[in-house]
Amino acid sequence: MSIAPSAASCNHLLAALPQSELLQLLDKCEAVDLKFAEILAEPGEPIRHVYFPTRSAIVLVTLMDDRASLEVGLVGNEGIVGTALVLDMAVSPQRALVQGPGAALRMKAELFRQALEGSPELQHVLKRYVHAVMAQLAQTAGCTRFHVVEARLARWLLMTQDRAHADSFHVTHEFLAQVLGVRRVGITRAATTLQARGLIRYARGNITILERARLEAAACGCYAADKLSYAHSMAHPPQRPAA
């Protein structure tokens, strides 16, 4: 099975690789179609595949006591699911849950590990991505602590839009509550306000972003901070640090 490099380069990490490396990698990948609510990894369990989303979005969720959970990462076509492997670990620390169904490339963990070992370029790109994830994680932690639900919701919608590449997508209040670590009612309130202000529209799980610019204004600064930090982490990805 052969995957067109053009399709693969929807993923920014893959796109950052030199053509030759990319082709080698694609040889070991298979194209998959991720279904909504599919679980790609469970905390404590060995990682079987890594995923390069091309047109899909995955949330990383940390599970606390029983009912409580919290999003600690959002992966779209700028990233990869399975960062633990980059850090020489075999098991996932979080649950990876498909939120935006769609296309992704996946690769068996063992093949990925080998590819990594053989390619300093790949290592470099992925290490920088891991750095971006860490920075985002720290930002999210602060955001969760200090910002109100409405602003956090706005931020999340923007981040998702960036990753889903669509103005509208499927997410219920219930799901958002899990992700943001609040009650469903909290989401309802915040979403109602945003809708009343004409920034979004939603009905039965389908959310549409109407006015992106104003939604950005409604979000906390974390959204902008994240973008900046990501851009900074991934700047000049094809170069080795020695360069």
Added chain:
Amino acid sequence: MSIAPSAASCNHLLAALPQSELLQLLDKCEAVDLKFAEILAEPGEPIRHVYFPTRSAIVLVTLMDDRASLEVGLVGNEGIVGTALVLDMAVSPQRALVQGPGAALRMKAELFRQALEGSPELQHVLKRYVHAVMAQLAQTAGCTRFHVVEARLARWLLMTQDRAHADSFHVTHEFLAQVLGVRRVGITRAATTLQARGLIRYARGNITILERARLEAAACGCYAADKLSYAHSMAHPPQRPAA
């Protein structure tokens, strides 16, 4: 200047290295004595040195809008300050602040980068440490969201005790408030309760842990979870993943 390997191996990461690698590394290190409240790194600024604490503790703090800040990491003799370098990045995403003054080894960033490039062993150990840090970051994010100040304070004291290797250390309520991202008064309340229950004692910035076992019971499960997760990440550190 030569540093005794015995002193160096107070740091778990260094201790995990083969003797030959360790000696090479120590050659490029210098022993320093970190002062309380010293700032080792600022967000956005290039990292000048990495630090291997041997008998000191450093907090990593993410700065939000102006007054607000939040601890996102605690580094003692199990870790290193400057993980960004392991991920091929040159700048620190957070502020690194000395909380427990004491001895550390430090190394110029450039020498460290070279050492890293020349030693897969070192890379391996550090990558696994980065993984542990990430896992802890996710845990902390959830903890900050869901757990009450008292439990979080208990957890923090335990973690600090583990890193400071002393039953008593210097931290004011004000400092703790910054670190846990709450008001000073919130700390006062929680600390008063813990003191009334006989778990700790404090006076003018000097906190003493009296009953560790009961303090562990007062802390949220995150403390235990962290320990487990760290142990898991650092298991078999000297082996390559291929082994």
Added chain:
DNA sequence: GCGTGTCGGGGCGTTAGCGCACAGAAGCGC
């Protein structure tokens, strides 16, 4: 058409933590 499940909305009392302001107490320099 009708039931059933999913989704969104509302109410009500409770609570953890906030912001602010002030007061006592212990250490430190001079």
Added chain:
DNA sequence: GCGCTTCTGTGCGCTAACGCCCCGACACGC
């Protein structure tokens, strides 16, 4: 010993979010 600074304790009103429970509305399958 005096005064300043740092550290800790208290009071008060406020608010974001909680837990719980129920209702209406829409959608889909039969």
